[in-house]
Amino acid sequence: MDGAENSGRPPDGPRHGGDTALAAALRFGVETMFTLSGGHVFPLYDAAVRTGTRIVDVRHEQSAVFAAEATARLARRPGLAVLTAGPGVTNGVSAIATAHFNGSPVVVLGGRAPAARWGSGALQELDHPPLVAPVTKLAATASGPGTLDADVTRAFDTALAPHRGPAFLDIHMDHLFAPAVPQAPRPERPPRAAGVPPLDELAPVLQNARRPVLVLGSDVWTDGAEHAARAFAEEVRVPVVANGQGRGVLPAGHDLLVTRARRTAFGEADLVIVAGTPLDFRLGYGVFGDARVVHLMDHPSALAAHLDATGVAGDLSAVFAALPRFKTDPDWLARLRDAVRAASAADAGLLHSGADPVHPLRVYGELNRILDDDAVVIGDGGDFVSYAGRYVEPKCPGTWLDPGPYGCLGTGLGYAMAARIVRPSAQVVLLLGDGAAGLSLMDADTLVRHRLPVVIIVGNNGAWGLEKHPMRALYGYDVAADLQPACRYDEVVRALGGAGETVTRPADLAAALRRAFAANVPYLVNVVTDPDIAYPRTTTGV
Known part of the structure; x- marks a missing residue:
């Protein structure tokens, strides 16, 4: 549903825990709540109605989390899904796992059976955090009515901190319905990752390469580094293979874009720079013949640990600015451009x-x-x-x-x-x-x-x-x-x-x-x- 302009505050002040919890979410730019109706989370709906927050109710909880994840990936702000207790949460687990593997800053607020009845077999009583802990950055239960603001704030801060990912917080039903109370102080905001140190030691690796390839992955977009990545590629004239949401950083038809020739590029390269994506099965686990691999990610925890690659972590715009410059052999680029044209010609008839x-x-x-x-x-x-x-x-x-x-x-x-x-x-x-x-x-x-x-x-x-x-x-x-x-x-x-x-x-x-x-x-x-x-x-x- 659509409502009036969203101020983040109910017009008559917070009445219950749902108001307090949603107000914390709205401070992070949340504009839409994706959900499937459930009685455990009614106060969050009431808060959305009174603040003009859009509610989109779906037919299966996984769609609510997938929608929240897509919001995060497209808008580069956190997405919010609200799931009722028990099966509402478990129906969303596959979507939470998807957000985990995609590094998407999604916050899932779950309902939870009443604290006053916990352990006595209340409807849909289930301890959710252990189920989602392996695929979230935070899996917790809100401490009480007086910490809802701090607990929700911590969930959003955690989801947004590099390396991004989903955070889960469930809230006891009776704490959401309880009258609003004064709130504990909010946690201090975590600092944004600093820039990167000088990368002079990489200069020989980059400058000695004759057949380099640059792979641009989803985190280049998520980290807001698409302009820095394109500027780097165009300055050094390095061939680019696009992966995930790295697609489009160099537009279709760009003379450096050689995704259609990736087999040739990876098979013959002597240096592969992989930015903003894991060295997983999509990239042959980071093994490109005898090529040297340089892995660029937004946080050390995202760097490959399963092979000998040179890892650089930090804000990706700063990383691209700090990378030593080099010049690509124009014959190498021409070779890959020929391979792109050949691949396109081979498939033209089928199109x-x-x-x-x-x-x-x-x-x-x-x-x-x-x-x-x-x-x-x-x-x-x-x-x-x-x-x-x-x-x-x-x-x-x-x-x-x-x-x-x-x-x-x-x-x-x-x-x-x-x-x-x-x-x-x-x-x-x-x-x-x-x-x-x-x-x-x-x-x-x-x-x-x-x-x-x-x-x-x-x-x-x-x-x-x-x-x-x-x-x-x-x-x-x-x-x-x-x-x-x-x-x-x-x-x-x-x-x-x-x-x-x-x-x-x-x-x-x-x-x-x-x-x-x-x-x-x-x-x-x-x-x-x-x-x-x-x-x-x-x-x-x-």
């Missing part, structure tokens, strides 16, 4: 394929013609979304969202609702595998109820393609990998109050997408694609 059933690449050939420069593109799926990662290149930073390294499906609808709220004038496109659709499509109801128009494109191959094809390769057969062929996911959205259509012929794609973008309602284009086409992948991600 315009007239094959029937539809080749998934044809979807992206048509979509790329329609997308605005500031369009927010969201991926939630396996093979279908993997193609998007290769063939949809953002033109602006902060416009790409995928589940990240945890690989949790079901992020899409939550991400989409947040994107529409955070970027109200931009196109918002959700690319959804038909498998992923089963995990969150009911939240199209949330888009409809809250008037959040989003274009949803389902790549419908009737299978868990990411599992079906590898299992066939291993065993010669597959099981538990088939879905209903040509399932009418568009009719699900239509039944929930949105609109949509099914496309089975490639010639009909362009017109269907134009109708979707013009509809100004949640609109699902259900594209029946060829089930025999598998995305070509390696086991290392390189």
